[in-house]
Amino acid sequence: MEFSFVKNQTVQKVSMTVLVITLTTLIILAILPIYYPLRKYPSMLKTSSESVAPPYHAAEKLIKVADDDDGDNKCDIFVGEWVPNPDAPYYTNTTCWAIHEHQNCMKYGRPDDGFMKWRWKPDGCDLPLFNPYQFLDIVRGKSMAFVGDSIGRNHMQSLICLLSRVEFPFDVSDTEDDYFRRWKYISYNFTVAAFWSPFLVKSQKAAGEADLYNLYLDEFDEKWTSQIQSFDYVILNAAQWFLRPSIYYENHRLVGCRFCQMGNITDLPMTFGYRRALRTAFRALKSFKNYKGITILRTYAPSHFENGEWNKGGDCRRKRPFRSNETNLGGFGLESYLTQVEEFRRAEKQGEKKGLRFRLLDTTQAMSLRPDGHPSRFGHWPNANVTLYNDCVHWCLPGPIDSWSDFLLHMLKMEGRRSHEEMLQRNRKQKMRR
Ligand SMILES: *[C@@H]1O[C@H](CO)[C@@H](O)[C@H](O)[C@H]1NC(C)=O
Numbered sequence: 001m002e003f004s005f006v007k008n009q010t011v012q013k014v015s016m017t018v019l020v021i022t023l024t025t026l027i028i029l030a031i032l033p034i035y036y037p038l039r040k041y042p043s044m045l046k047t048s049s050e051s052v053a054p055p056y057h058a059a060e061k062l063i064k065v066a067d068d069d070d071g072d073n074k075c076d077i078f079v080g081e082w083v084p085n086p087d088a089p090y091y092t093n094t095t096c097w098a099i100h101e102h103q104n105c106m107k108y109g110r111p112d113d114g115f116m117k118w119r120w121k122p123d124g125c126d127l128p129l130f131n132p133y134q135f136l137d138i139v140r141g142k143s144m145a146f147v148g149d150s151i152g153r154n155h156m157q158s159l160i161c162l163l164s165r166v167e168f169p170f171d172v173s174d175t176e177d178d179y180f181r182r183w184k185y186i187s188y189n190f191t192v193a194a195f196w197s198p199f200l201v202k203s204q205k206a207a208g209e210a211d212l213y214n215l216y217l218d219e220f221d222e223k224w225t226s227q228i229q230s231f232d233y234v235i236l237n238a239a240q241w242f243l244r245p246s247i248y249y250e251n252h253r254l255v256g257c258r259f260c261q262m263g264n265i266t267d268l269p270m271t272f273g274y275r276r277a278l279r280t281a282f283r284a285l286k287s288f289k290n291y292k293g294i295t296i297l298r299t300y301a302p303s304h305f306e307n308g309e310w311n312k313g314g315d316c317r318r319k320r321p322f323r324s325n326e327t328n329l330g331g332f333g334l335e336s337y338l339t340q341v342e343e344f345r346r347a348e349k350q351g352e353k354k355g356l357r358f359r360l361l362d363t364t365q366a367m368s369l370r371p372d373g374h375p376s377r378f379g380h381w382p383n384a385n386v387t388l389y390n391d392c393v394h395w396c397l398p399g400p401i402d403s404w405s406d407f408l409l410h411m412l413k414m415e416g417r418r419s420h421e422e423m424l425q426r427n428r429k430q431k432m433r434r
């Protein structure tokens with residue numbers, strides 16, 4: 001299923017040569033300050049939940065929620081095209097404070113807003129637009145963790161903004177560290193948490209090197225694994241940081257490196273470290289006695305530098321999505337994606353034996369079609385001294401990343417349906433035994 005678009009696109013050689021995704025591309029993520037604090041919501045000090053009245057409530061009827069009786073479980077929601085949606089967006093930088101500075105593209109003068117006005121249309125069915133009330137009803141009394149890098153944080157902030165039509169969460173973090181936040185939706189007793197772990201495994205900056213990391217590929221990153229057991233949903237993501245120069249350790253021994261440029265250490269492909277890290281993250285979740293959550297792997301979201309690399313004048317200035325026959329995924333993106341899917345399948349199979357659920361949030365095709373959705377040079381003021389001047393990695397808010405919550409809600413609804421069916425099945429079996 002997930003492979004179909006890859007195959008398609010390899011067959012169709014109408015490739016876009018300007019799309020440059022090089023190995024060095026994402027080293028920027030090392031240099032870019034990654035985690036800016038969410039701005040404080042002014043009403044946060046008030047205790048009444050009425051003080052966080054949903055700003056968009058009146059417009060609620062504008063959100064066309066397609067009927068849920070699609071009944072076509074066979075439709076792959078992750079394969080499709082972007083189609084116009086003149087009603088979007090459903091929040092702005094004035095109604096939602098959770099937009100990260102560098103993704104507040106309108107603030108920094110992005111002149112066009114057409115990039116917000118699309119929705120994802122799977123081939124053969126419809127994906128309902130995000131309904132914040134329905135989402136909050138489903139997650140009532142539950143908790144959701146985002147574990148990974150700044151693109152995972154980008155997703156979480158998009159979710160908070162989409163939910164802001166109903167309620168803003170309170171900051172209930174038990175630390176001052178901006179990389180580890182916890183938010184609570186009081187009326188729904190729903191908790192969202194962010195755990196910073198761009199490699200998913202134990203890592204450490206190498207001493208004395210500007211951009212070199214020691215990765216302990218078989219060791220848990222306890223900053224998240226020690227906290228994760230009680231979560232109902234864990235959304236994992238990682239990829240880009242594995243492009244950085246790193247030294248790989250396994251079983252406490254140096255096994256090689258990637259791009260470390262030390263003659264005495266074997267250079268290994270990026271997928272070596274990446275595959276093992278994914279495996280270790282999944283192994284952590286499988287090893288916990290008390291973990292009963294649903295593990296969701298969010299797949300690779302491509303960057304779109306054209307006419308140069310990130311540090312050589314590359315930029316992303318398109319104003320429209322591609323159609324699926326206009327681009328294809330290759331190089332690092334394809335390698336990461338295939339590695340993710342393989343390791344996911346492996347974890348899913350092993351998880352099944354333990355009654356654990358693993359799901360794939362397969363955003364890769366949809367996002368590969370959105371060269372228009374990045375901040376480009378509108379992630380900061382024009383004269384700002386920033387390392388990544390044109391950001392073609394993260395996603396503007398509002399913007400195409402909002403559709404990840406459409407996918408997510410759909411998955412949660414399917415989950416409900418599945419467990420209902422499983423319950424019916426159990427009941428039938430019990431009756432038959434009697
Ligand atoms: C929101 O965007 C507008 C441009 O659309 C900009 O003028 C304003 O400063 C931004 N406000 C915030 C709070 O980011």
Ligand SMILES: *[C@@H]1O[C@H](CO)[C@@H](O)[C@H](O)[C@H]1NC(C)=O
Pocket residue numbers: 141142143189
């Ligand atoms: C809130 O949800 C948590 C689980 O996330 C549960 O343990 C707790 O009892 C709930 N509290 C209320 C008041 O329902």
Ligand SMILES: *[C@@H]1O[C@H](CO)[C@@H](O)[C@H](O)[C@H]1NC(C)=O
Pocket residue numbers: 254262264265
């Ligand atoms: C590789 O060489 C560097 C010096 O060039 C040295 O510091 C390091 O310990 C060596 N590593 C191994 C694994 O031999």
Ligand SMILES: *[C@@H]1O[C@H](CO)[C@@H](O)[C@H](O)[C@H]1NC(C)=O
Pocket residue numbers: 014323325326
């Ligand atoms: C892609 O498909 C669309 C619609 O099917 C078609 O109009 C267009 O010409 C195709 N583009 C390319 C580059 O093949």
Ligand SMILES: *[C@@H]1O[C@H](CO)[C@@H](O)[C@H](O)[C@H]1NC(C)=O
Pocket residue numbers: 385386
């Ligand atoms: C930009 O910042 C870097 C380091 O933060 C500094 O080395 C450089 O001189 C600055 N450039 C300008 C033009 O201010």
